[in-house]
């Protein structure tokens with residue numbers, strides 16, 4: 001089963017949930033980042049940490 005969850009906040013590609021596995025990470029506030037953007041941009045780790053506070 002493939003379900004469209006939303007679009008990546010950086011590249012605007014569609015991010016899907018396949019068999020219960022999200023092909024990206026959620027950053028809070030309904031924002032989603034695909035795995036390729038997360039791997040290519042270490043700055044997003046800072047954003048992710050800020051959202052946990």
Ligand SMILES: [Zn+2]
Pocket residue numbers: 008009010011012013033034035036037038
């Ligand atoms: Zn992306």
